[in-house]
Structure formats: structure tokens, C-alpha cells
Amino acid sequence: MNIHEWIIGGGGLLAVLLTLVQIAPVKINPWSAIAKAIGNAINADVLRELDTVTQKLDTHIRVDDERNADSYRTRILQFNNELLREIQHTREDFIEILAVIDDYESYCRDHKEYKNNRAVCAIENIKRVYMERLQKHDFL
DSSP, X not given: OOHHHHHHTTHHHHHHHHHHHHHSSSSOOHHHHHHHHHHHHHTHHHHHHHXXXXXXXXXXXXXXXXXXXXXXXXXXXXXXXXHHXXXXXXXXXXXXXXXXXXXXXXXXXXXXXXXXXXXXXXXXXXXXXXHHHHHHTOOO
């Protein structure tokens, strides 16, 4: 089939129609859709691999964030333990641990599935002791 037969056979009419639809102010872009379909077919393996890498990265980020939250909780529990053993702290020590508490509580708020029941009482005690020290002006 040569070009002349193709044009006469309706192929030319189809090409002209698709081009007009592409140019018209209609939200249908047949050339773009055809190009996208061809691109997806050509890159199918790459797209699957990208999905796999994305899933692994998401898992890594989640584990890393949980590890950070565990570290925050450990610091909070340690500081509270020092308070219970009556180890004195400076005002700066309290300000630092309150920043850690803010980060920890923010993480817990954003990640409802994360178990937080081990630090709630420690946080309350740290804040209570901090308020007492503020009122008495007796930081180390």
C-alpha cells in the first residue's frame, strides 16, 4: 500500500481528524494519548523497577523515622529517670529535652500506629518538674 492508496483509503482522513481534535480547544489530545501509550509500553520494565525502588525507599524512610522516634523516647525516659534519682539539671537541659519532647509528640501525632504509652507519664513528670523549677528559680 503506497501513500496515495493510504490517503484515499481513509488513513489521511484519520490523521487529519486526530490533528484537528488535538488542536481544537477540547480536552482530548489523541496524539498525546498515543505517545503516552507507546512510552508506557516501551518503558514498562523501567516503570516496574521504579515502583519497586520507591516501595523499598518508603519502607526505609518509615523504619528510619521509627528509629528516630525510639531515640527520642529513650532520651525522654533517661532524662525522667535522672529526675527521679534527683539528679539536678540546668535550665538549658530542660529546654533541650522539651524540644525532644516536641519532636516526639509531633511524630506520635502524625503516626497514630506508633506505640507511645511508655513515655506519656515521663513526659508529664518532666513538664511538671520544669514548671516547679521555673517557679522556684532553682535550676542547677
